[in-house]
Amino acid sequence: MQIVGIHHVSVNVEDVAEAVTFYTDVLGFSLRGDRPDFGFEGAWLNVGDQQVHLIKAQVPAAAGQHFAVRVPNMEEAVTEIRGRGIEVSDPMRVGANLQAFLSDPAGNGIELHQVGPAS
Numbered sequence: 001m002q003i004v005g006i007h008h009v010s011v012n013v014e015d016v017a018e019a020v021t022f023y024t025d026v027l028g029f030s031l032r033g034d035r036p037d038f039g040f041e042g043a044w045l046n047v048g049d050q051q052v053h054l055i056k057a058q059v060p061a062a063a064g065q066h067f068a069v070r071v072p073n074m075e076e077a078v079t080e081i082r083g084r085g086i087e088v089s090d091p092m093r094v095g096a097n098l099q100a101f102l103s104d105p106a107g108n109g110i111e112l113h114q115v116g117p118a119s
Contacts, residue, residue, distance in 0.1 A: 009067050012055050019106060023104070042056060070115060
């Protein structure tokens with residue numbers, strides 16, 4: 001078997017409409033219109049060439065799980081998100097990269113990740 005990448009991640013949320021607003025208005029994801037009716041509330045979002053699927057379901061307790069989105073400029077991303085009144089950790093260096101963390105309205109962890117120069 002050959003894996004060529006990740007197609008999507010699925011995130012449980014309590015309020016799909018609130019989550020869609022957060023992911024589209026704050027993070028700039030775009031709402032897809034091709035999600036079939038699975039018999040439960042949800043939404044599909046594009047982020048770059050991957051997707052995030054929101055599912056109305058119980059949100060698991062935070063235990064470090066998160067997904068990361070790449071940003072070209074960490075300082076600009078953190079400043080913009082904080083300007084919207086959303087709490088974001090101070091960026092920290094991990095090797096040549098930078099990362100900062102925030103949560104969506106349901107408490108799901110999201111990492112902002114800026115790739116540093118190759119060493």
